[in-house]
Amino acid sequence: MLGENFSVRKFQTINRRMFIVGTAKAVIFTGIIIRLFSLQISDSKKYLTLSDKNRLREWRLPPVRGQFLDYFNKVIAGNLKVYQLHVIPEQVENFKYLMLRLKEILNINDKEFNKIIKRRKQQKSWETLVVSENLSWEQFAKINYFLHDLTGAKPVLSISRDYPYDETYTHVIGYVSEASEKDLLNNEVIKNSHVPGLKVGKIGLEKSFENRLIGTNGVQRYEVNAYGKRINQIDHKEGEQGEKIKLTIDTEVQKLSNELLKDLSGSISVMDIYTGEIIAMQSSPSFDPNLFLFGISQDDWQLIRNNPLKPLVNKTLSGLYSPGSTIKPIVALSALENKIINTKFRVNCTGKIEMYGQTYHCWKKKGHGVVNLRDAMKQSCDTYFYEIARKLGVDRLKKTALRFGLEEKVLNEIFEIEKKGLIPDTQWKKNTLGKGWVIGETLITGIGQGYMQTTPLQLCLMTAQLANGGHKIYPRIVVNENDKTSEEIKAIMAERAKDKETEKNGLVEATEGFFSITKNKRYGTLYDDFENIKIIREAMFASTNEVRGTSYSSRIKDPKYQFAGKTGTSQVKRITDKQRALELKTLDIPYNERDHALYIAFGPYKNPRYAISVVIEHGGSGSSTAAPIAKKLFKLIIDRHEMREKIKTKRTLDT
Amino acid sequence: MEYTSFNNQLSFIQKIRNFDYILMTCILLLGLISSLAMYSTDGGELLFHTKSHIVKFSIFFPMMIILSFFSIKFWHFFSYIFYAIILIFLIWAAMYGVKASGSQRWINLYFLNLQPSELMKIAIIGCLAKYYHRIQIDKVNSIQGIIIPCVVLILPVMIVASQPDLGTAILIALSGLVVVWLAGLNIKFFAYSFVTLLISLPFAVAFLKPYQKLRVLTFINPDRDPLGAGYQIIQSKIAVGSGGLTGKGFLKGTQSYLEFLPEKHTDFIFTLFAEEYGFVGALVLLLIYITIIYRVLHIGYISKSYFAKLFCYGYGSAIFFYVVVNMSMVLGLLPIVGSPLPIMSYGGSSMLATMIGFGIVMSAKIYHKQLIA
Known part of the structure; x- marks a missing residue:
């Protein structure tokens, strides 16, 4: 019976031990269920996201x-x-x-x-x-x-x-x-x-x-498999x-500008004198942008890069030129404003003047004789401007020039390549060159030579602001919904001019605070006396439309197109400052074919609306090269005027 | 009328009546579910894996029924021979076996590439059950009673581990150990061997293949190499987790059909299932396995003979190990070791072994009153 006893013990042992194992199994299974729960219920969102990240790929x-x-x-x-x-x-x-x-x-x-x-x-x-x-x-x-x-x-x-x-x-x-x-x-x-x-x-x-x-x-979102293959969309x-x-640009005018500058190196800018809208802005030579779309070929690139006329340079915005005689309206205006001269002030031009042992030549060897402001502007008499520049001084000239937008980027925030140029004064020379200002430098600054550098677009803006009666305008190249129309701007300008008049008539004192605010208002006046602006405009008219005017040959008689302008011929040597100092002494070198030809103009004269600047590098003289281009351009600009106005009204009606 | 006898002749009807229908239903359910899962791994088409799986199931399931008609006495008699044959097969495989993916574990039987290590999972239980059936309880803790089971256990485990197939080796060891435990081996021996194992672990690690070391490291931190070794665990967890409560739906497991899941036919079939059917589906599947284990243990409990009882308890526990090891692995609770999920995973040898196991258990049920001398 021992065996029987053993047998019973054997069965007891196995059942007892099975019970222990069974309990352990229950515990472990519970663990598995808890794990499943944590993965599939608690963290389900996390894993669903991961699974989507696996399978979905966006293109x-x-x-x-x-x-x-x-x-x-x-x-x-x-x-x-x-x-x-x-x-x-x-x-x-x-x-x-x-x-x-x-x-x-x-x-x-x-x-x-x-x-x-x-x-x-x-x-x-x-x-x-x-x-x-x-x-x-x-x-x-x-x-x-x-x-x-x-x-x-x-x-x-x-x-x-x-x-x-x-x-x-x-x-x-x-x-x-x-x-x-x-x-x-x-x-x-x-x-x-x-x-x-x-x-x-x-x-x-x-x-x-x-x-x-x-x-x-x-x-496009695709489902992809583990190997990245797209399975379905x-x-x-x-x-x-x-x-x-x-843009504010008129393609027809732009196209003509391009044609007029064909084979030339230069720039044309056309601006609405009220709205500041840029009607055309071309720098020549240009190049075909389509070449760059699919990667330009080496040959094409070399052709563009090695062109001596520098097609890659935007001359309108970053070309810096001595304004030459085109600065004379500003010099004259500054002299008038500072009451250095009046319209009756006369200078006898003998073709040259001597000053401090230095000879300064007028472009006309024989001289212009006795000239007043109007004659001097008309014939671009350098002697006259030497004289008034001397009286005025460069610092006062600079003030006026700055008011009209020189040494300031015209489209500042838009083109990063735009340059601001330079209007020198005594302080500037001291600071940058460490030398004192010489009176001779004032004289040549008075005829737009020397340190002074401007971009063609600046000259255009300057002209526009003279043409519109001496009001600040805000050039723009992109059309915005809330742009003011020319009529609105004219009204604002009239108001500003009235305020200015009131100010001038001595009503200021009591309300000075008020006027100092109006001064900073948009489209504010840039002059002290409106008469002076008128004098300058008339002188520019004479320069183009009266006999002996420098651009007389480029005039248009028809009052519809009649414009007023100022020629300029400037020297262009890119020289270091030291050389420049030397150059001053040899300034009596006559104009040669390397000179730049410039022209600024506005029109129609009776009721001005557009300003223009033309710069032809190495074009000879302003009257022979630049002014004729302006003439051709003016015709088209004025012809397009009505169409342009229609678009404007339409836009106003739309909004 | 209750009776027990050493010579129990049952009529065919009685045998049929004695069948465990719950167990059979569960196995059939698994067969059905696994075929659906396999269909899903084939991307919703009746391709090779699905067809082959269905064919295997329809051969091995009837085979199990047939095996169950053999008396439990026969299985008792056959146990040592079965173990010996499988051991020879193992050695054969080690020497002349078919090599695949870096390991030599198959024997080419022309109609089937047999993996004897899978069959060893059953054979070891039978062999040890017979051994303990035949000795007295007081001999269990004698020197002889310890050494013989140790040899029976260590021999196949070593061979399988050297194939190398760590997963199966562990499962064979676990199956054997649970039988030894149930037979009543003193708990102190388990404690001793556990301590010995801990001490020898560093040395064992030195013998691990590089890829095995990598798997352990990866298990400890799957994110250390998310595109390499950790990929399987991470992708598996993503698949299971993204299944949510009710799953993505039949054939809609994106992780599997877009091939993010590795080994989806075999070791990671549960991942696919959990992705497509969610927490609910996974619970149902788990419940089926629990029912199967419960039924197998129950049959052991009602068996009159010690051999049948020990075999059933042992086999029930073995199934538990298969299920737990596989699920823990795909859920990121254990390092990746190759271990199939019974019946669910694709693989003939595994299914064959599992069905033989069920056949013997079923036989124990039919002949549960049978005593064995």
């Missing part, structure tokens, strides 16, 4: 860039449909073979080919590789013909920038080209909407308004096209 589509319109709503920078060739490397079985095949079919040269391969290495395998951005129709057809042999290559219809007016607008709008690393670093917006092959503005308004133009990316969000930007 950004290139944004569609906003257009540039001219004042008449003509598209001057638009978008064109182009055929491109895309390859998504991960979807290609034999990438190397495909690329070699494409190289052969598209006739890609080795350099280009290596560039593509390099780009491929910088991208993720699921990112689109743009093999060709702009297939010709022939290439496109060829690709489609061989498509069965080119698995993974995708001919697609895409959108590219297009500049229909070629070189006409390059210096205004600029151009776009593929975004560089620097572009991405400098602009958060570009970085955020970047896709391979994205084009961004490199210069001009394309660059300035990048953030408004760029638009938003479309997004989940959704598609259309991007929004970038903003349309409307």
